[in-house]
Amino acid sequence: MQIDNIEITVREVIFSVTIASVLFLVGFLASSAIEHNVNQRNFEYRQAAQIADTNEFALAIKTDVGNAFVEGDFFAVDVVRHAKLSGAWASIRADHQKYTMHTRTVYYTVRDSKGRSHTRTRTEHYWTWDTYKINSWRSKTVNFCGMDFAFNKFEYPWRCKYGTIVSDGWHRRIVFDCIPAQFHASAYTKLADGTISNKTALNRDVPIPALYEDYTRSCAVTIFWWIWGILMVAAVIAFVVLDNRWLEDSRRNQSISGNPAGIKTKENNK
Numbered sequence: 001m002q003i004d005n006i007e008i009t010v011r012e013v014i015f016s017v018t019i020a021s022v023l024f025l026v027g028f029l030a031s032s033a034i035e036h037n038v039n040q041r042n043f044e045y046r047q048a049a050q051i052a053d054t055n056e057f058a059l060a061i062k063t064d065v066g067n068a069f070v071e072g073d074f075f076a077v078d079v080v081r082h083a084k085l086s087g088a089w090a091s092i093r094a095d096h097q098k099y100t101m102h103t104r105t106v107y108y109t110v111r112d113s114k115g116r117s118h119t120r121t122r123t124e125h126y127w128t129w130d131t132y133k134i135n136s137w138r139s140k141t142v143n144f145c146g147m148d149f150a151f152n153k154f155e156y157p158w159r160c161k162y163g164t165i166v167s168d169g170w171h172r173r174i175v176f177d178c179i180p181a182q183f184h185a186s187a188y189t190k191l192a193d194g195t196i197s198n199k200t201a202l203n204r205d206v207p208i209p210a211l212y213e214d215y216t217r218s219c220a221v222t223i224f225w226w227i228w229g230i231l232m233v234a235a236v237i238a239f240v241v242l243d244n245r246w247l248e249d250s251r252r253n254q255s256i257s258g259n260p261a262g263i264k265t266k267e268n269n270k
């Protein structure tokens with residue numbers, strides 16, 4: 001068979017199938033190892049306690065139950081406020097910004113009447129909001145699932161962008177980054193030594209089932225097979241495109257003498 005000047009022989013087809021089979025076997029072993037690692041990691045989450053009750057949470061901390069998914073209400077014990085914001089907050093960060101003009105030199109190329117290139121420069125002006133001062137306030141104590149903790153005991157991967165308030169005159173504004181004083185949240189943590197893990201991440205408005213699914217979800221095996229499948233196809237195509245003359249060497253050697261090996265002639269019988 002010949003496709004666009006590429007001749008594909010029967011032996012090349014056989015070897016291509018062999019290569020694909022070997023690569024598939026290697027990929028199967030590798031994906032099994034990846035899946036095993038994922039299952040080992042998920043075993044920790046499957047064994048973790050799931051707590052959504054304040055009394056159960058207090059007992060679990062007292063008895064050091066270990067890894068746990070916890071869900072409950074969060075609120076700041078000592079709230080913070082700002083004159084330009086309504087309501088109370090657990091944390092407020094105010095970025096004071098100024099709309100500033102900058103200049104930069106831009107290089108570009110032009111051609112003259114003889115086709116020769118010449119480098120020219122020009123000065124451009126552009127504007128950006130630049131922070132020149134940051135103020136922040138936060139609660140010292142917060143309550144989660146019925147128990148008090150230090151504010152820094154938790155991480156807040158999300159924050160509430162309150163918006164911008166123009167102030168201090170022309171071309172100036174304040175950008176507020178806040179954490180609400182009260183919300184419902186869940187977390188994966190370790191209950192040991194009468195407390196929770198440091199830097200426990202709070203997930204706002206996420207129930208335990210959704211958090212558990214997020215922790216145990218993995219696309220590692222799928223991604224591996226996509227990449228490995230592409231490599232398998234590329235390997236087979238590369239093999240077919242190569243000039244595989246060595247596959248025909250044995251046949252060619254047999255025909256050099258004009259008498260294929262193993263065929264008897266009348267002269268040999270005499």
